[in-house]
Amino acid sequence: MFKVLVSDPISDMGIQMLYDASDVEVDKKPGLSEDELVAIIGEYDALLVRSQTKVTPRIMEAAPKLKVIGRAGVGVDNIDLQAATKHGIVVINAPDGNTIATCEHTFAMMMSVARSIPQAYKKTVSGEWDRKSFVGVELRNKTLGIIGMGRIGSEVAKRAKVFGMKVIGYDPFLTEDRAEKIGVKLGTVNDIAAAADFITVHTPLTNETRHIVGPAQFAIMKKGVRIINCARGGIIDENALVAAIENGTVAGAAFDVFEQEPPQASHPFLNNPSIIVTPHLGASTVEAQENVAIDVSEELLHILRNEPFKNAVNMPPVPATVMSKLQPYFNLGEKLGLIAGQLTEGPVNEIVVSYSGDLADVDTNPLTRYIVKGVFTQHLEGINLVNAMHMAKTRDINVTTQQSSTTGTFTNLVTITVKSKQGDRTLAGTLLAGYGERIVRIDQYPVDFAPEGSLLLISHNDKPGIIGSVGTLLGSNDVNIATMQVGRTIVGGSAIMVLTIDKTAPKEVIAELEKQPEIVNVRQLGI
Numbered sequence: 001m002f003k004v005l006v007s008d009p010i011s012d013m014g015i016q017m018l019y020d021a022s023d024v025e026v027d028k029k030p031g032l033s034e035d036e037l038v039a040i041i042g043e044y045d046a047l048l049v050r051s052q053t054k055v056t057p058r059i060m061e062a063a064p065k066l067k068v069i070g071r072a073g074v075g076v077d078n079i080d081l082q083a084a085t086k087h088g089i090v091v092i093n094a095p096d097g098n099t100i101a102t103c104e105h106t107f108a109m110m111m112s113v114a115r116s117i118p119q120a121y122k123k124t125v126s127g128e129w130d131r132k133s134f135v136g137v138e139l140r141n142k143t144l145g146i147i148g149m150g151r152i153g154s155e156v157a158k159r160a161k162v163f164g165m166k167v168i169g170y171d172p173f174l175t176e177d178r179a180e181k182i183g184v185k186l187g188t189v190n191d192i193a194a195a196a197d198f199i200t201v202h203t204p205l206t207n208e209t210r211h212i213v214g215p216a217q218f219a220i221m222k223k224g225v226r227i228i229n230c231a232r233g234g235i236i237d238e239n240a241l242v243a244a245i246e247n248g249t250v251a252g253a254a255f256d257v258f259e260q261e262p263p264q265a266s267h268p269f270l271n272n273p274s275i276i277v278t279p280h281l282g283a284s285t286v287e288a289q290e291n292v293a294i295d296v297s298e299e300l301l302h303i304l305r306n307e308p309f310k311n312a313v314n315m316p317p318v319p320a321t322v323m324s325k326l327q328p329y330f331n332l333g334e335k336l337g338l339i340a341g342q343l344t345e346g347p348v349n350e351i352v353v354s355y356s357g358d359l360a361d362v363d364t365n366p367l368t369r370y371i372v373k374g375v376f377t378q379h380l381e382g383i384n385l386v387n388a389m390h391m392a393k394t395r396d397i398n399v400t401t402q403q404s405s406t407t408g409t410f411t412n413l414v415t416i417t418v419k420s421k422q423g424d425r426t427l428a429g430t431l432l433a434g435y436g437e438r439i440v441r442i443d444q445y446p447v448d449f450a451p452e453g454s455l456l457l458i459s460h461n462d463k464p465g466i467i468g469s470v471g472t473l474l475g476s477n478d479v480n481i482a483t484m485q486v487g488r489t490i491v492g493g494s495a496i497m498v499l500t501i502d503k504t505a506p507k508e509v510i511a512e513l514e515k516q517p518e519i520v521n522v523r524q525l526g527i
C-alpha cells in the first residue's frame with residue numbers, strides 16, 4: 001500500500017483517482033509546519049503540494065520512503081530540486097492545467113489597471129459617486145510587451161491581438177517563425193521597456209529573470225506605462241516600481257505575486273493607490289485546480305507503480321518518438337550495468353558506453369541512466385534513475401558515451417566498459433528478434449546467454465574435462481544447471497564459462513569449484 005500525504009489545499013475532485021486506487025492510502029493534512037512535516041514524512045511514499053508547503057532538504061532527509069513529490073501547478077520554486085535529485089526523489093508538476101486560468105487572470109488585472117476597477121469599486125461601496133478620478137485608457141491600439149512567451153505568455157498574446165493590441169515579445173526560445181505565427185514582433189527587454197504601454201511578465205523566477213525589469217528599464221519607459229506581474233514576485237524589482245510610480249513614469253501596476261508571500265502589512269504595494277493586488281490567485285479557478293490535481297495524480301500513480309511517466313522536473317524530458325525506440329532496451333541496459341557492476345573489482349573510475357546499429361542516431365541519454373543505475377545498484381544505497389547521473393558526478397566518475405552505425409553481426413549493440421584501478425570489465429548485449437535480451441560478449445570472450453536468474457561466471461583454462469567436473473560438482477550439491485555457455489578466443493587458452501543455475505550455489509560449493517586445478521576464479525551474480 002502506498003501512502004500519499006497531501007499537505008496543501010488541493011481539489012478533492014482532482015485527486016479522486018488517488019482515493020479510488022486500491023493500492024493507495026491518502027492523508028490530507030494541510031498547513032503543517034516544517035517541524036510537523038519532518039515528524040511524519042518518514043511513513044509516506046509520495047507528497048502532494050501546491051505552493052504553500054516549502055519542501056526543504058530537512059524534510060527530504062527525514063523521508064527515506066519518499067519516491068515522488070507532486071506539485072499541483074507549474075512553478076516548483078517551493079521544492080528544493082537539488083536535494084530531491086540527491087535523495088533520488090522524482091519531482092513532477094502539472095504544467096498545462098492552469099495556463100488559461102493564469103492567462104485570464106492576467107487579462108483581468110490588465111483591464112482592472114487600465115480602468116481602475118478595484119479603486120472605483122472601493123469608493124462606490126463606501127458611498128462616494130466619483131466619476132472624475134477614474135478615467136481609464138483603452139487597450140485597443142496600445143502596445144503590449146510580453147517577457148516570457150511560453151504557455152501563458154503565448155495565450156496572453158493571442159487574446160491581446162483580439163483586443164486590437166500590438167504585441168512585442170521577448171523569450172530566448174521564441175523563434176521568428178513562431179512569433180510570426182502568433183502575430184508577435186520580437187524584441188529585447190529594453191525594446192519592450194521603451195515601446196510598451198503595458199508590460200506583463202510570464203517567466204519563471206531564475207537568476208536571469210530576477211529584476212529583469214529594474215531601474216534601468218523603468219528609466220527608458222514611456223510615461224503612463226502600466227505593469228502587470230502574474231508570474232513570480234521578484235521578476236519586477238518592487239522598489240524600482242514604486243519609485244517609477246512616484247516619479248510619474250508608471251501610471252499603474254497590477255500584481256498577483258510578491259517577492260515575499262504573503263507580503264508584510266507594511267509592504268509599499270499595499271497602500272499605494274496606483275497598485276492593485278491579488279493574493280496569488282492566477283491559478284485559482286475551479287477548472288485549473290481540478291486539471292492540475294488530475295494531471296499530477298495520474299503521474300504520481302505512474303511513478304509509485306513503476307510505470308513510465310512524463311512530467312519529471314528533475315529529469316530531462318524524453319520525447320515520445322525517442323521513448324518508443326529506447327524503451328525496449330531499458331531492461332537490457334540495466335542488466336548489463338548490474339552484471340558489469342558485480343564483476344568490477346575496486347572503486348569504479350569511469351563508465352564508457354557505446355551504442356551501435358539501431359541506436360546510433362537516437363538520444364540515448366535516458367538509456368545511459370539505466371546502465372549507470374545498474375552499475376551502482378549493488379554498491380550504492382538509494383540509487384535510482386533520478387539520482388544515478390548525479391551520484392556518478394558527485395563521485396567524480398566519468399560517464400562517456402559513443403555512438404556508431406557499425407555493429408558487425410548485430411543490428412543493435414550496447415557495449416559497456418566499467419573501469420577501475422584493478423582493470424576494465426566489458427560487456428555487450430543485444431536485442432535479438434525472437435530471443436529477446438542476450439549478452440553476447442564478456443571481456444574478450446564471445447558468449448550468448450539470456451541475462452536472467454542466478455549466474456555463475458567461471459574463468460578457467462581451456463582444458464578437456466573442465467565442463468564435466470563443474471557439472472558433477474554442482475550436481476552432487478543439488479545445484480541444477482539450466483544453461484551453459486563457454487567462450488574462448490583460442491583453443492587451449494583462457495576461457496570463460498557462463499552457467500544459469502536454478503538456485504544460488506552455497507558458498508562452500510563456490511570455494512570447492514575455485515579449488516579445481518584449471519579454474520582461475522568463480523563469480524556468482526544475481527540479476
Ligand SMILES: NC(=O)c1ccc[n+]([C@@H]2O[C@H](COP(=O)([O-])OP(=O)(O)OC[C@H]3O[C@@H](n4cnc5c(N)ncnc54)[C@H](O)[C@@H]3O)[C@@H](O)[C@H]2O)c1
Pocket residue numbers: 074075095098099102147148149150151152153170171172173202203204205206208209230231232256257280281282283284
Ligand atoms: N500566478 C499564478 O498563480 C501562476 C500560475 C501559473 C504559473 N505561474 C508562473 O508563470 C510562469 C510561466 O508559466 P508558463 O506555464 O507559461 O511556463 P512556460 O515554461 O511555458 O513559460 C516560461 C517561459 O519563460 C521563458 N524564459 C525563461 N527565462 C527567460 C528569460 N530570461 N527571459 C525571457 N523569457 C524567459 C522560457 O523560455 C519559457 O518560454 C511560471 O514559471 C510560474 O512561475 C504563476
Ligand SMILES: O=C(O)CC[C@@H](O)C(=O)O
Pocket residue numbers: 050051072073074075076098280282283284
Ligand atoms: O498553487 C497555486 O495556486 C499557484 C500556482 C502557480 O503559482 C504555479 O506556478 O502553478
